[in-house]
Amino acid sequence: MSVRIGIIGPGGIGRSHIARITDKLARGRVVAVTDIDPAHAQRVADPIGATVYADDAALIEAEDVDAVIVTSFGPAHEGSVVRAIEAGKPVFCEKPLAPTAAECLRIMAAEQRGGRRLVQVGFMRRYDAGYRELKAVLDSGDVGEALMVHNRHRNPSSPENYLEGMSITDTAIHEIDVMRFLLGEEIVSARVDKPKRTTNRFPHLSDPLVLVLRTTSDVLIDVEIFVNNTYGYDIGCEVVAERGAVALGDQNAIVRTGTAGRSNRIAADYNERFEAAFNTELQEWINSVQAGEIVGPSSWDGYAAAVVCDAGVRSLRADGSQEFAVELIEKPAFYA
Structure with a gap:
């Protein structure tokens, strides 16, 4: 079974991740997209047959979304990551986890309340x-x-x-x-x-x-x-x-x-x-989602x-x- 992935805020790095998941990686499939610009979201979603959602909350709550990738503007990260945690869904967040330490602390608090690690931060150099x-x-x-x-x-x-x-x-x-x-x-x-x-x-x-x-x-x-x-x-x-x-x-x-x-x-x-590092990073994340244990860079790493x-x-x-x-x-x- 493929991990069904929703992308929040598909800018340049988000579109690159969609391309590698679609064309190069195994056991992952992008099924949902949302963006502050609905027309942009539609342009990204159409070639891969993904569903466009009105906002991040709707995408995260969708029953056919198993895990979430956040590639939106940094100040928007906290809300999306916390929503994914509260929905019990693994979330890969591109760096920074959030622009300030205070926001990162709130993400860590939400994750700890949930009782298990769900967040991985996109520090891809560790995969080079x-x-x-x-x-x-x-x-x-x-x-x-x-x-x-x-x-x-x-x-x-x-x-x-x-x-x-x-x-x-x-x-x-x-x-x-x-x-x-x-x-x-x-x-x-x-x-x-x-x-x-x-x-x-x-x-x-x-x-x-x-x-x-x-x-x-x-x-x-x-x-x-x-x-x-x-x-x-x-x-x-x-x-x-x-x-x-x-x-x-x-x-x-x-x-x-x-x-x-x-x-x-x-x-x-x-x-x-860092193309090979990005590929390794996302493949290992998909593998960890399937295994039910997130092991990559954590919310603590994002905070530090x-x-x-x-x-x-x-x-x-x-x-x-x-x-x-x-x-x-x-x-x-x-x-x-």
Whole structure:
């Protein structure tokens, strides 16, 4: 039996998820769609024979919807996720779980009242083969304990409605989560440094930025965030440990050598770079829904990332490079 899935807010990433569920993955089928724009919902639903619902509540309550994927605008996430929890239906929520820690706490409270895990957050880097292999090396102990981590997150361009804080909450949130995943510990402080700004940006934006994080065991993490580099989507991660360093490898299938030198092509966007990770992420989620046990990134992970983002945004908006503490609640046993 296929898992019958309803999609709430099918924008770019939502349509990509529909395509992979329909064309590439097993045991899942999109049967329902809703969007703030009914005409858009109809255009998305027609090619796959899905039913269009007037709103998220109607979709969630539909008897032929087994599980829900939320890909709407971040501020709308809380309501949809809580409705799915209260209906007892598994819900995959694209990052962020919600824009603020307070909203994430309310989602966690609803999930705990329900008595079982139903929420998975779309932190797809955990499903990337490179990051998974990097974590396996660290967990083996072969290189000793991690001391520092260097990251880069470069995009070719950002639109005019990409606002200042989004460098942290929309872009660096991926590094924030994957650092917690790789190192197995929480982040306790955040600081933002502002280098010279590129001319290839809208005037309201500081770009590039360097986000500096520190973990409970004092691992120092830097994240270069550069969202108008003009050349491509360029992701890097290197962990410097006691007896060696471990880094993501070449992210392209081939390296070309010739009279012009040696080169490889850079991915154009996140879909190209992380296509395999997205596929693995959603396939594992579908499998977990069928098995009746959600095991991917949890509401706690969404909350922890949101609190780090809050501290990073505070530093970004402060005068100078101020460090702010990351103050998490005690982790509930429910998420142990």
